[in-house]
Amino acid sequence: MKKVMTAVLFGLATLMANAQAWPTGKAVTLVVPFPPGGSTDLIARTLAGKMPEKLGGATVIVDNKAGATGTIGATQVARAQPDGYTLLVSSLGPFVIAPHLIKVPYDALKDLEPLSIAVQAPNVLVVPAASPHKTLADVIAYEKANPGKMTFASSGNGSSDHLTAELFWLQTGTTGIHVPYKGGGPVMTDLLGNQVDSSFMNINTAMPQILGGKLRALAITSEKRSPLLPNVPTLEESGIKDANVYSWQAIAAPKGLPADVKRKLHAAIVASLNDPAVKPKLLELGFEIVANTPEQFAAYQASEYARWGKLITSRNIKAD
Numbered sequence: 001m002k003k004v005m006t007a008v009l010f011g012l013a014t015l016m017a018n019a020q021a022w023p024t025g026k027a028v029t030l031v032v033p034f035p036p037g038g039s040t041d042l043i044a045r046t047l048a049g050k051m052p053e054k055l056g057g058a059t060v061i062v063d064n065k066a067g068a069t070g071t072i073g074a075t076q077v078a079r080a081q082p083d084g085y086t087l088l089v090s091s092l093g094p095f096v097i098a099p100h101l102i103k104v105p106y107d108a109l110k111d112l113e114p115l116s117i118a119v120q121a122p123n124v125l126v127v128p129a130a131s132p133h134k135t136l137a138d139v140i141a142y143e144k145a146n147p148g149k150m151t152f153a154s155s156g157n158g159s160s161d162h163l164t165a166e167l168f169w170l171q172t173g174t175t176g177i178h179v180p181y182k183g184g185g186p187v188m189t190d191l192l193g194n195q196v197d198s199s200f201m202n203i204n205t206a207m208p209q210i211l212g213g214k215l216r217a218l219a220i221t222s223e224k225r226s227p228l229l230p231n232v233p234t235l236e237e238s239g240i241k242d243a244n245v246y247s248w249q250a251i252a253a254p255k256g257l258p259a260d261v262k263r264k265l266h267a268a269i270v271a272s273l274n275d276p277a278v279k280p281k282l283l284e285l286g287f288e289i290v291a292n293t294p295e296q297f298a299a300y301q302a303s304e305y306a307r308w309g310k311l312i313t314s315r316n317i318k319a320d
Contacts, residue, residue, distance in 0.1 A: 027059040033073025035066045043249045044089040054268035070094040078106035082256035096304040100312045101158045101319040112252040114297035119287040120248040122222035123200040126215040136219040143174035150176045153196040155184040160247045164200035204286035221245040
């Protein structure tokens with residue numbers, strides 16, 4: 001009996017030691033399923049710079065695994081060991097949009113362990129400074145008088161800016177021309193060159209050109225006006241219901257993450273995002289800090305998954 005008790009106590013002690021030891025001797029890798037330089041990469045590198053001090057000096061690195069609209073990196077994380085050393089830092093695409101557009105080798109709602117939505121940012125309807133459209137009402141009036149003529153650029157089929165335009169047309173009973181590009185860079189180039197009429201661009205991408213007077217902001221997709229653009233009305237206050245849209249970046253792990261590791265990771269993520277050296281900089285860029293719980297993230301993901309799936313089906317949206 002004494003030997004059995006000794007073995008049990010030894011086993012418990014080993015488990016407790018392992019739990020207390022994490023993370024040790026191995027870097028925590030933040031997999032970003034997109035190329036360097038975008039908003040998701042920025043959030044991941046911000047976390048990688050701050051999480052080590054929240055985790056007692058652990059090494060945290062960023063690994064960009066781009067391709068297949070973000071699903072290559074998401075698949076890598078879904079198939080990784082749930083030991084806390086491999087995390088996914090991604091925008092909403094691989095979580096709630098891509099699975100409706102292409103065949104993905106993971107179940108977005110079952111194969112990933114939600115940790116937290118880090119930040120969110122609304123989209124802004126922008127037109128070139130030389131555009132004749134001065135207000136949102138001008139755009140709607142033009143579209144109703146000239147159906148299917150006004151061009152709306154996006155960073156690709158099924159992207160947040162594309163889906164926002166589809167939602168806008170649906171809710172206003174109008175039609176436009178979707179012009180998909182391969183990324184946000186070419187969209188900005190052609191907007192500034194007056195080659196396209198408009199775009200529902202992410203606020204942190206559009207802000208420099210709005211402040212520089214090269215783009216005009218007509219409406220924002222947030223629930224309330226942004227403190228960065230206090231004079232720009234929301235779609236909702238302009239009479240367009242159920243069209244609030246946020247682009248968001250979140251962190252997830254492979255399914256089956258041990259509870260103690262999950263708790264430590266979540267605490268480190270939240271503390272990093274709210275750190276006085278981090279939070280003000282993200283707010284200045286147009287990001288709103290969310291830093292919610294795993295349970296809140298899971299519920300929001302399920303809601304967004306259903307919402308975008310319904311829109312993609314009803315509008316017959318196809319992948320590139």
